[in-house]
Amino acid sequence: MTRGWTEHSGRALELAMENVDTDQIIPARFMSTPRSEGYAKYLFHDLRRDADGALLSTFPLNDHADATILITQRNFGTGSSREAAVYALADAGFRVIIAPSFGDIFAGNAVNNGVLPATVNEADIDALTASMAGQNADLIVSLETLTISCNSVRVPFALSDTWSLKLKNGWDDIDLTLQHTPEIQRFKEARREERPWAWPDVAR
Amino acid sequence: MNRANTLLDKLWETHEVHRRADGASLLWVDRHLVHEGSHHAFAKISERGAPVAEPGLTFAVVDHYAPTRRAARLPDPDIVRMIETLRTNAATHGLKIFDLDDPDQGIVHVVGPEQGLTLPGLLINCGDSHTSTHGAFGTLAFGVGATEVAHILATQTIWQRKPKAMRITIDGALGLGVSAKDIALNWIAKLGTGGAQGHCVEYAGSTVRNLSMEGRMTLCNLTIEGGGRMGLVAPDETTFAYVKDRPFAPRGSAWDAAIAEWAALHSDENAQFDKDITLSGDDIAPTATWGTSPEQALPISANLPDDKTAATIEALDYMGLKPGAPLAGTQIDQAFIGSCTNGRIEDLREAAAVLAGRKARVPGLVSPGSARVKTQAEQEGLDTVFKDAGLDWVSSGCSMCVGMNGDLVDPGKRCASSTNRNFKGRQGRGARTHLMSPAMVAAACVTGTITDVRPFLAGRTP
Numbered sequence: 001m002t003r004g005w006t007e008h009s010g011r012a013l014e015l016a017m018e019n020v021d022t023d024q025i026i027p028a029r030f031m032s033t034p035r036s037e038g039y040a041k042y043l044f045h046d047l048r049r050d051a052d053g054a055l056l057s058t059f060p061l062n063d064h065a066d067a068t069i070l071i072t073q074r075n076f077g078t079g080s081s082r083e084a085a086v087y088a089l090a091d092a093g094f095r096v097i098i099a100p101s102f103g104d105i106f107a108g109n110a111v112n113n114g115v116l117p118a119t120v121n122e123a124d125i126d127a128l129t130a131s132m133a134g135q136n137a138d139l140i141v142s143l144e145t146l147t148i149s150c151n152s153v154r155v156p157f158a159l160s161d162t163w164s165l166k167l168k169n170g171w172d173d174i175d176l177t178l179q180h181t182p183e184i185q186r187f188k189e190a191r192r193e194e195r196p197w198a199w200p201d202v203a204r
Numbered sequence: 205m206n207r208a209n210t211l212l213d214k215l216w217e218t219h220e221v222h223r224r225a226d227g228a229s230l231l232w233v234d235r236h237l238v239h240e241g242s243h244h245a246f247a248k249i250s251e252r253g254a255p256v257a258e259p260g261l262t263f264a265v266v267d268h269y270a271p272t273r274r275a276a277r278l279p280d281p282d283i284v285r286m287i288e289t290l291r292t293n294a295a296t297h298g299l300k301i302f303d304l305d306d307p308d309q310g311i312v313h314v315v316g317p318e319q320g321l322t323l324p325g326l327l328i329n330c331g332d333s334h335t336s337t338h339g340a341f342g343t344l345a346f347g348v349g350a351t352e353v354a355h356i357l358a359t360q361t362i363w364q365r366k367p368k369a370m371r372i373t374i375d376g377a378l379g380l381g382v383s384a385k386d387i388a389l390n391w392i393a394k395l396g397t398g399g400a401q402g403h404c405v406e407y408a409g410s411t412v413r414n415l416s417m418e419g420r421m422t423l424c425n426l427t428i429e430g431g432g433r434m435g436l437v438a439p440d441e442t443t444f445a446y447v448k449d450r451p452f453a454p455r456g457s458a459w460d461a462a463i464a465e466w467a468a469l470h471s472d473e474n475a476q477f478d479k480d481i482t483l484s485g486d487d488i489a490p491t492a493t494w495g496t497s498p499e500q501a502l503p504i505s506a507n508l509p510d511d512k513t514a515a516t517i518e519a520l521d522y523m524g525l526k527p528g529a530p531l532a533g534t535q536i537d538q539a540f541i542g543s544c545t546n547g548r549i550e551d552l553r554e555a556a557a558v559l560a561g562r563k564a565r566v567p568g569l570v571s572p573g574s575a576r577v578k579t580q581a582e583q584e585g586l587d588t589v590f591k592d593a594g595l596d597w598v599s600s601g602c603s604m605c606v607g608m609n610g611d612l613v614d615p616g617k618r619c620a621s622s623t624n625r626n627f628k629g630r631q632g633r634g635a636r637t638h639l640m641s642p643a644m645v646a647a648a649c650v651t652g653t654i655t656d657v658r659p660f661l662a663g664r665t666p
Binding site: 074 | 221222224226227228230232234235241243244247252254260261269282285286320321323325326331332333347348349350351352354355358359360361363365367396397398401402428431432433452454458459461462465496497499514515606607608615625627628629630633634
């Protein structure tokens with residue numbers, strides 16, 4: 001369960017790469033780790049290290065561990081459904097990812113962990129990064145106005161009502177859904193009556 | 205109902221339990237498939253003390269961490285623990301498990317269809333992005349993350365906003381040596397890895413109608429690589445013939461009722477799609493990827509790009525390739541045939557047709573998509589073809605597609621692979637992956653280079 005939020009202000013970091021897939025965010029070999037052990041140390045594990053495991057000074061995150069907002073390029077989080085990619089970002093302190101587009105499954109996973117996937121067009125991303133003037137700067141992200149501000153620049157982001165509600169309230173879907181239990185039961189009984197073929201046990 | 209509906213509309217409507225004011229639908233889940241990677245979700249429901257709502261609709265499969273050399277390899281304790289955790293969770297919640305020694309074990313997206321768990325008109329979820337595979341049956345099927353897996357375990361439902369509808373129509377006859385894999389790599393190269401983002405992709409047209417179920421599964425499987433979480437093919441006689449008499453498929457009167465309903469599962473003639481794409485099947489050549497994203501794919505006769513974009517430069521650098529050089533002739537170090545994309549019997553037949561009577565110049569691994577596929581291939585003598593060519597014939601699992609079981613490509617090595625992702629490090633840290641069809645992988649084995657499969661098929665039929 002995550003806590004709801006309506007405004008976030010924090011340091012932004014630019015990762016100027018497109019198609020950053022979930023294998024880059026967290027390599028598969030770390031995914032057997034229980035969540036309670038923390039995933040921050042796996043974030044961008046292979047991207048930020050050389051072949052001998054030493055941290056690369058050229059990788060932006062290695063200099064700016066205080067960042068909570070990531071600004072990146074199209075199709076961030078493409079690839080596998082591994083929620084571990086979001087665990088690694090969230091455990092490393094990221095609350096907002098700004099990109100022109102996201103992998104569909106990644107974006108849903110992000111919202112389920114209180115992390116905002118803010119869809120911003122490329123021109124507006126350029127305006128934001130220009131206002132940061134190559135420096136780390138604080139951005140203010142508002143779920144009320146669906147805008148991101150930095151210095152004098154203010155740009156809109158796209159977010160569905162469903163995800164906005166969920167982020168603001170920090171909803172746990174299981175609790176919400178359990179309120180629909182009678183409706184689900186009725187649906188199930190009607191389906192079973194009308195479509196007995198949809199149950200695997202009729203074959204046996 | 206007056207409005208012309210898409211297949212997506214029809215499937216959505218029959219699964220919608222509730223629609224909230226914000227537009228989110230609560231959908232009923234007919235089948236939930238879990239694997240070793242589902243441990244986070246089981247941990248979440250046990251924290252709440254919640255039971256699995258519908259154990260009879262939940263099936264566990266050992267695949268991601270399955271050792272492919274079952275007897276020979278000393279198991280890594282981490283892998284053993286992952287498999288043991290799934291066994292414990294399945295036992296605790298009373299779930300049927302397709303375990304390592306089960307004659308029906310295999311990759312979850314091969315096992316579901318093979319067992320008749322996958323049927324037209326159902327909704328199937330699994331904590332794996334390639335769940336889109338099952339859409340080949342006219343099934344609403346999509347991958348979900350761990351939070352959603354926990355939600356489905358606890359409630360047998362999922363909250364979703366309906367995606368937009370997209371149609372890719374492919375007409376014409378595929379040439380010799382051209383398969384569903386080539387169709388998929390072509391449309392993804394054309395539209396990009398974000399081409400189907402936010403959409404459910406229905407595949408239509410004569411080329412798709414003429415594909416076997418195996419081919420349709422490959423096409424739907426790769427939908428996610430083009431950004432679409434769901435693929436669909438309307439069910440037809442090919443579908444019904446595949447499903448009939450599978451272990452969990454309906455029988456008797458239930459079968460008759462099912463067929464009657466399934467026959468109506470297609471988009472209405474005038475149904476509107478948010479995005480409508482047309483491709484010519486005649487124009488598709490055998491294709492391979494050259495970079496680190498599935499959209500970086502080219503026909504075998506092409507030269508590598510020499511544009512100066514950061515994405516191209518970086519991908520060529522990682523792959524150790526020269527800008528502008530011919531794709532064909534690129535030397536490979538090894539090969540892999542298998543995965544949920546191309547590990548079915550037809551895939552093995554196509555590869556074996558190329559390899560019969562020939563030797564591989566590079567080492568390679570052939571991992572059938574399931575134990576059943578393995579048995580069938582052995583009955584057909586395909587294992588002998590692979591072994592005689594010098595390739596390793598091993599047991600089924602996700603294997604070298606994702607390397608979780610220890611089947612890895614070494615740093616800097618180049619692998620011709622029938623899998624789905626050429627991401628950096630996907631097959632092992634520093635590994636260089638070229639995606640292609642199983643027949644193209646087989647041809648690459650014969651020459652030790654990425655090569656056009658067509659000359660190797662002259663006078664041969666898979």
